[in-house]
Amino acid sequence: MAGSRIGRLRRVGVITGAVTALLVGLGITVAVNAQAAAGCRVAYSTASQWPGGFTGNVAVTNLGDPISGWSLVWTFSNGQRVTQAWNATVTMSGSQATAVNAGYNAAIATNATVSFGFNGSWTGSNTAPTSFTLNGVACTGNVGGTPTSAPPTSVPPTSAPPTTPPPAGNAMAAVAAMQPGWNLGNSFDAVGADETAWGNPRVTEALLDNIRAQGFNSIRIPVTWSNHHGAAPSYTIDAAWLARVKEVVNWALADGFYVMINIHHDSWQWINTMPTDRANVLNRYNALWTQLAAAFRDSPSKLVLESVNEPQFTGASDEAQSIGLLNELNTSFRNIVRQSGGGNASRLLVIPTLHTSADAARVDPALSWFTSTNDANLIATVHYYGYWPFSVNVAGGTRFDATVQSDLTGAFDRVYNAFVSRNIPVIVGEYGLLGFDRHTGTIEQGEKLKFFEFFGYYARSRQLTTMLWDNGQHFGRTSFQWSDPELTAQMKSSWTTRSGTASSDQVYVPRTGSITSKSLTLNLNGTSFQRLSQGTTNLANGTDYTVSGSTLTLTASAVTRLVGNRAYGVNANIQAHFSTGVPWRISVITYDPPVLAGATGTTSAFALPAQFRGDQLATMEAKYADGTNAGPHNWTSFKEFDVAFAPNYTANTITLTSAFFAEVNDGARVALTFHFWSGTTLTYYVTKSGSNVTGSTT
The missing domain is CATH 2.60.40.290 (Immunoglobulin-like)
Structure with missing residues (x-):
């Protein structure tokens, strides 16, 4: 995955599992x-x-x-x-x-x-x-008699790894034992002088200890080597850089992690030129892996090596050429590591599809390569960042709907059927949502939680091993705290069970007028609904709420109590509890329709005044007077959240970005339709004249 600081898109991917x-x-x-x-x-x-x-x-x-x-x-x-x-x-x-x-x-x-x-x-x-x-x-502890010892009892839990590790050479079992996994992103993969080049602090033993304590069993340490080796023909890796990587690898191994290291952003820095510079790329790649294989040949078997991250080839004549070049790299990688001896003779090796994609056009050729090697200690890897419109919030992809779910199940099923059903394990080496590269609020909280709940469930159904991409936006590198505890709780729960959710995590109540009952649809996900609570107090079934089938209804009297004096914004949070998993938070929100105002500005800095009045912005459409789509991604009227537009609830503005105006016709009037989570829609008009912009509500 390319680091967020260089704004590159992650690739789609998937899975692991077993026929059983x-x-x-x-x-x-x-x-x-x-x-x-x-x-x-x-x-x-x-x-x-x-x-x-x-x-x-x-x-x-x-x-x-x-x-x-x-x-x-x-x-x-x-x-x-x-x-x-x-x-x-x-x-x-x-x-x-x-x-x-x-x-x-x-x-x-x-x-x-x-x-x-x-x-x-x-x-x-x-x-x-x-x-x-x-x-x-x-089993009585004897042959047909009474037990020779007392029945077994629970051993007090510890942080130690399982005492029954998978047998050597059983790749499927080892990959199962690696679940769940975590990525040390934007550290050693950073393109620059050292591991702090993209803003993260130096990695510490304490960080790895704390990640282990969170329940992670494997850690992927992406490494970019391009700025840390000498010139051709030897391409000698800088000794201090290699020693530092080994130091952190050894810390992780000592913590009981399975550890994966790779060649990371080199994939788009120089490996991608292979179609026109094959000999030099192959020599450089081989020289790096020859040195790395020697450096790690005697490491424990829990160290896993990955050929290359998200392989891609610029200027390839067609897909077939790209696949052929990737096969050449993967074959060379496998041969170099295996021939280096020591633990590398049987070490688990991770092989990517082209772009680490789960598309059939990439999975099927990869399967052919795996089949031809007859090597039982290989693992396939793909990445998965969700259905793209939902993952970045564009083209109206604001909700975790059937299309988003189908994209996920399709990707996971393809990889399962191709690899896992043939006893080739698969690691989802990176997963998340692409919008997280900007911030985790790009996708609405409840919709985001539903994605992670289903992701974890379906991953388990296919027995895949998943590795969360974290470039510092999730787990604090020095605070050792999760930035979004609600998201983390949902993710962790999904490793072992299902959670109930609902059609929304928001109930909007108008600030004026009579208060009526409010209903949500429960997504039970195989659980059963238990109760509603506010803090430590249970709400009364029949008085405060009713449940009919999958419909949860808050009574008018309960809503009246929950909104209190009806101040704008969240007045109360209640929790729906289910038989398994984490509770589902429901925010009761008071609002009035937002109010927009006219403004002037420039294409580099245009902020329209917006009184949100308790509401939140979901998405924005942009169209010319003739009904055609305006702005970036002109195949859709719905623009990309945080890229074309961004709300600022503190400053009470909605910013239209320079990227938006760069693809707006000069002199043309553009009608913007703002969609809010309450269901309110508002229209606003902007006109670009050179670098100047005027905006109005009429």
Whole structure:
């Protein structure tokens, strides 16, 4: 992903998972041919725990005759659910969990032990199960007798990584164990003198410790090498730069992270010239990876290497040439790393599609390359930043609607079907929304939360591993605090469960006139509605609100109480609670239709006066008198939020940018239609004359 400071668009991408996960999601039972065990013992422990999630380890000892396939069954007493597993396939039916052996650990000799691990979700409490059956026989700790020891109990949670790591060479299990992941963006990938070139502070051990404490199991450390190596032909990497990268990599490994490093913005700085400068690009690329392979050959297996970030080729004759050049780079990368020996002989290597895109035209050729290598320790990677109009708020893409959802499921399904169904794991190496490059308020809060809730859910349904792109806009690099706790809570919850949402997180109430009841549509997402609360006080069902099917209605009396003296803006926040996940906040807002005023200015600085009066701006249309579209993106009347226009609620203005006027016809009158979240629309007119602009309401 290109850093936000150079304004480049991220590419679309997707996923990871397993065929068994699809079967589980469809409720299909996986049959196992297994012999009955005469006796068994199970050791169950909680290796780590965080709000809403935990990692469990299970060791199964066969005390009876040898068995050639196994199925372990237990019941959770507090509603816990297994969401991801390694070394076994785990399915849920209500509160009952069933773990079925993987192909490589089906046999358990007498007195032998097999282990598996899993990530799960919990609410309230996380009591360990007390009884297990192996192939239908109760595990009592003896052969047909009474237990030889007390039933297992929960181990106090720690921050340690799982004690049952995936087996060496099992790429699918390793990638599952990497979920969830986080990007150290705009630090070592910054184009400049050092890691502070794009405004972030130097990376510290404390930062990595705090990220680990947030529940992340993997960290991607993008690195741009172009300003940190010598001239041809050796392209010697600067020793101090390499040492610094290794220092931070080692800190992360010591924290228990899986760590991914790569060649990052080099992709558009010089690798993209490969169509016209093939020999020099290939020599430079090979020289860098030869040095990096040698530098990291003896690192632990949790270090993962990524070929190149978002590969692209300027001036390629066609898509086929670009794909051929990428295949050449990826082949060279794999050969160099594998031939360097040590841990690199079997190290997990991450291979991107062209542009790290999940489009079929990029996925299918990548699959062909993977198939031709016959290398079981490869991982495919794509990036995903959502349906573009929604992701940047353009073309009327203000809501998380069916189109946005379909784009996500289509991308994830394509990658699942191409790679995961063939046991090729996939990492979504970056995800987020493109509007976040400006600020996280480009997309309305509730719509943003619905995107992240669904993203996490569908990622789990495909067992993909996801890595949040964070260039400092999410987790403070020195404060160690999340800039948007509500977004973070929704994201973390989505790692393990679903949350209920609603058609909106806003209820608008006019400042004058009679107050009426207000209704929202609940999106239950497989949960059940429980209650409404304001702070620690529950609202009264039947008096303050009613629920009919999926319609939640606030009564007129409750709305009257919540708006109080009806001052402009948010008068109250209430929470809708569901059976799982995080509550859904609903803001009760008093407003009057905004008022705009005439103004003069220039194309470089035009701000029209706007009394928002409690309302908020959703989007803006621009049309000429003949009805044709005006301004940038003239294929749509709806302009891009924060690019063509931007509200300032403190200054009470709406700014029309120089980028907007750069594509407006001189002397032509443009009708602007402002759409507000209350449903109010207002029309305003601007005329550009050279560098001067006049605006009026009529």
